[in-house]
Amino acid sequence: MRIGVPKEIKQQEHRIGLTPESVKTLTSKGHQVFVENNGGFEAGFSNEDYKNAGAQIENKASEIFKNSDLIVKVKEPQKKEIDMIRENQIIYTYLHLAAAKSLTNGLIKSKSICIAYETVTDEEGKLPLLAPMSAVAGRMSIQAGAHSLEKNQKGRGLLLGGAPGVASANVVILGGGVVGENAALIATGMRAKVFIVDKSSKRLKELSEMFGDKINPILSDDADLKNLVRDCDLLIGGVLIPGAEAPKLVTKNMIKLMKRGSVVVDVAIDQGGCVETSKPTTHDNPTYIVDEVVHYCVANMPGGVPRTSTMALNKATLPLLIKIADQGYEKTLKNSNNYLAGLNIYKGSVTYKGVADAFGLKYIPPEKVIKNF
Numbered sequence: 001m002r003i004g005v006p007k008e009i010k011q012q013e014h015r016i017g018l019t020p021e022s023v024k025t026l027t028s029k030g031h032q033v034f035v036e037n038n039g040g041f042e043a044g045f046s047n048e049d050y051k052n053a054g055a056q057i058e059n060k061a062s063e064i065f066k067n068s069d070l071i072v073k074v075k076e077p078q079k080k081e082i083d084m085i086r087e088n089q090i091i092y093t094y095l096h097l098a099a100a101k102s103l104t105n106g107l108i109k110s111k112s113i114c115i116a117y118e119t120v121t122d123e124e125g126k127l128p129l130l131a132p133m134s135a136v137a138g139r140m141s142i143q144a145g146a147h148s149l150e151k152n153q154k155g156r157g158l159l160l161g162g163a164p165g166v167a168s169a170n171v172v173i174l175g176g177g178v179v180g181e182n183a184a185l186i187a188t189g190m191r192a193k194v195f196i197v198d199k200s201s202k203r204l205k206e207l208s209e210m211f212g213d214k215i216n217p218i219l220s221d222d223a224d225l226k227n228l229v230r231d232c233d234l235l236i237g238g239v240l241i242p243g244a245e246a247p248k249l250v251t252k253n254m255i256k257l258m259k260r261g262s263v264v265v266d267v268a269i270d271q272g273g274c275v276e277t278s279k280p281t282t283h284d285n286p287t288y289i290v291d292e293v294v295h296y297c298v299a300n301m302p303g304g305v306p307r308t309s310t311m312a313l314n315k316a317t318l319p320l321l322i323k324i325a326d327q328g329y330e331k332t333l334k335n336s337n338n339y340l341a342g343l344n345i346y347k348g349s350v351t352y353k354g355v356a357d358a359f360g361l362k363y364i365p366p367e368k369v370i371k372n373f
Helices: 020-027 047-052 061-067 101-110 131-148 178-189 201-214 225-231 252-257 267-271 306-327 329-334 353-359 366-370
Strands: 002-005 032-036 056-058 070-072 090-093 113-116 170-174 193-198 215-219 234-237 263-266 287-290 293-296 343-346
Touching (some): 002 061, 020 032, 020 047, 047 056, 090 306, 101 353, 131 178, 131 234, 131 263, 131 267, 131 293, 131 306, 178 193, 178 201, 178 267, 193 201, 193 225, 201 215, 234 267, 263 267, 306 329, 343 366
Parallel strands (some): 002 032, 002 070, 032 056, 070 090, 170 193, 263 293
Antiparallel strands (some): 287 293
């Protein structure tokens, strides 16, 4: 199979779809890999690294889209890239379509086969291709929040872990999934006072066993969210509904109750955000202020640590890519319901219910699609 790896063009996105090591694995199996010139430079991978792995370097993204059967990326295709996607071409990347109507319409129009990292499942119903970036984003959320609390960032002027004789900051984490767990790992390490809110008592028990008395687990049914938000110094939004828009758990009125200079880090912004006052920002200009509360809503947080993120992502995404390359997408998806869950758009039809529901589009179950393979 001919596999193309274009340079990411989303603002401040420095990751790349494949590492040289992953390229070597694919080329050793007889597949052709095209990598855009200097596509991996910001992640610490040179053209020479890719050439040594068997890749062919292309100067233009248009050549990669033209010559490839499958495009592997990190972030969702941008407008310029959508226009280059060919009918029947396989797009393998993060898509987050439920929060992106124009992207969804563009991919429908392209009649491509779109497999989203974030909706592929495993035998336990977890999201193994989303997990590594959720882990990175969760850890970064505390770094970003701690920095945003500094006075020169217009924060409260608090040190997250306090000081001898001075109380630590209060951190409220919404969602006890991969983001929440990793945020808690860093926040407890910095000696903050941590509250984790989740709807699953089973998950909260797991987190309690993991962190002991370093966290305060709160079942969402019992949570007085308004008071928790009011009293916190740093709020982390880590709520996820797979493939669907994130629920708005924190309202504008709750934000108005927060202390001046407190901070919101909405990790769920890729899926629309779980805070009503959230809007996407970039690494260049990561924060803005609403009602004297600092909001950090960078939509591609792991892009700020591209080398770590690219290597972590490839460990998760490569096995499925190898299967598609070796045996074709039809056989791969037909043989695995977990992989089939990644199929979001198929030749003009929406095959993921959360996306169809978000925009009132016709939904074609992927099980129906594969009957025609």
